[in-house]
Amino acid sequence: MVETKNADFSLYGGADSLTEGRPPRRTTLVRPTEKDNGISRPGPPQDPRDFLWLMTEEPHRSRRQAIMKAHPEVTKLMGYEPLTKYIVFGVVALQITLAILLRNTHPFSWKFLFIAYAIGGTANHNLFLAIHEITHNLAFRGIAANKWLAIFANLPIGIPYSAAFKKYHIDHHKFMGEDGVDTDLPTRLELLCLNNVLGKVFFATFQILFYALRPTFVRAQTLTQWHAANLVTQIAFDYLLINFTSKFIPAWFALTTVHSTHGQTWIPFVYLVMSSFFAGSLHPLAGHFIAEHYLWDGLSQETYSYYGVLNILGYNVGYHNEHHDFPSIPWTRLPKLRALAPEFYDTLPSHPSWPGVIYNFIVDSEVGIFARAKRLESYKKTPGVDAKAQNSDSKVVVAADGEDSDKSE
Numbered sequence: 001m002v003e004t005k006n007a008d009f010s011l012y013g014g015a016d017s018l019t020e021g022r023p024p025r026r027t028t029l030v031r032p033t034e035k036d037n038g039i040s041r042p043g044p045p046q047d048p049r050d051f052l053w054l055m056t057e058e059p060h061r062s063r064r065q066a067i068m069k070a071h072p073e074v075t076k077l078m079g080y081e082p083l084t085k086y087i088v089f090g091v092v093a094l095q096i097t098l099a100i101l102l103r104n105t106h107p108f109s110w111k112f113l114f115i116a117y118a119i120g121g122t123a124n125h126n127l128f129l130a131i132h133e134i135t136h137n138l139a140f141r142g143i144a145a146n147k148w149l150a151i152f153a154n155l156p157i158g159i160p161y162s163a164a165f166k167k168y169h170i171d172h173h174k175f176m177g178e179d180g181v182d183t184d185l186p187t188r189l190e191l192l193c194l195n196n197v198l199g200k201v202f203f204a205t206f207q208i209l210f211y212a213l214r215p216t217f218v219r220a221q222t223l224t225q226w227h228a229a230n231l232v233t234q235i236a237f238d239y240l241l242i243n244f245t246s247k248f249i250p251a252w253f254a255l256t257t258v259h260s261t262h263g264q265t266w267i268p269f270v271y272l273v274m275s276s277f278f279a280g281s282l283h284p285l286a287g288h289f290i291a292e293h294y295l296w297d298g299l300s301q302e303t304y305s306y307y308g309v310l311n312i313l314g315y316n317v318g319y320h321n322e323h324h325d326f327p328s329i330p331w332t333r334l335p336k337l338r339a340l341a342p343e344f345y346d347t348l349p350s351h352p353s354w355p356g357v358i359y360n361f362i363v364d365s366e367v368g369i370f371a372r373a374k375r376l377e378s379y380k381k382t383p384g385v386d387a388k389a390q391n392s393d394s395k396v397v398v399a400a401d402g403e404d405s406d407k408s409e
Contacts (some may be wrong), residue, residue: 043297043300074326081331100268162230200361204282293373295371305348316331321350
């Protein structure tokens with residue numbers, strides 16, 4: 001059971017235990033520890049009025065150093081994965097083919113909606129995660145080849161984003177949890193507006209819009225030639241798809257034989273954009289967005305893994321602790337990393353299901369928009385607790401940075 005002898009029960013309204021009346025535990029544990037038996041919730045509920053503000057260093061750098069010390073052979077797992085580009089080519093071809101086949105099908109027909117959700121949503125989510133993998137330069141040895149492959153993988157998504165995603169995502173790794181820098185974090189406006197069941201349903205349904213729009217409001221980027229290349233390539237592809245599909249594709253190459261009365265048809269483009277929306281909405285794979293960094297079960301653990309079968313469709317992104325610990329290890333070798341260092345990963349709670357994460361996020365009163373760990377920006381940190389944290393009603397965890405801390409990484 002959870003250790004209670006040092007708990008201040010005057011804070012729990014007359015409860016006789018730390019688990020009384022609480023929802024069941026949502027995460028699982030391979031190897032129980034003295035502090036976490038893997039059955040009950042290890043910590044008290046988080047205050048839903050604010051985020052969890054931490055004054056500790058993010059955990060991945062120190063764990064990476066510990067694993068490299070215990071298992072120096074881990075470096076042999078690092079390096080690009082040639083298989084990635086072939087999967088990208090196949091999925092891009094699949095989506096373009098389906099978009100053309102559906103060009104005469106009504107976008108709100110059951111056939112169209114089913115294919116866009118079940119196949120298109122899965123395929124485009126796979127491409128989201130391909131771009132994530134390529135962002136770490138894990139498809140080729142060179143930088144330019146990886147960036148061009150990301151732009152190519154972006155084509156069936158319909159909206160250019162791969163160039164902007166790289167900068168935001170690398171900052172997410174380097175400055176994880178830092179308010180105003182890590183754009184993966186919800187804003188205070190989201191906390192104020194979506195901190196209830198209906199708000200969580202809205203957030204889970206439109207996750208893709210939050211992840212697409214939030215970064216531009218939180219931290220604008222300086223545009224580069226790669227942003228321009230991504231934009232121009234995507235616009236050219238969309239234009240060709242809309243204006244030339246009906247002109248040059250044989251009429252028999254379609255799932256519906258009704259002929260378009262115009263040379264222009266928006267339906268293939270609608271299919272791709274709808275696939276992208278479903279991919280980031282109430283889709284089984286979209287559970288990873290919430291699973292990765294939201295806080296669960298009263299824990300202050302910032303990153304959670306998922307080891308289930310859906311990783312097959314998502315470049316093993318469920319191995320998320322492993323990925324953050326070693327971003328230079330490609331998706332095909334993340335299971336080998338876990339097998340190499342079980343003493344580090346088997347004691348970390350993980351999620352048993354991505355669809356279950358979405359459901360639990362909505363119905364569980366102990367998790368919501370507030371359930372994220374935040375830090376002050378590095379250059380604003382002081383040795384003591386910052387005034388912002390002192391004045392907050394949120395729980396603040398204070399600890400000294402380790403000797404091996406490296407803020408520059």
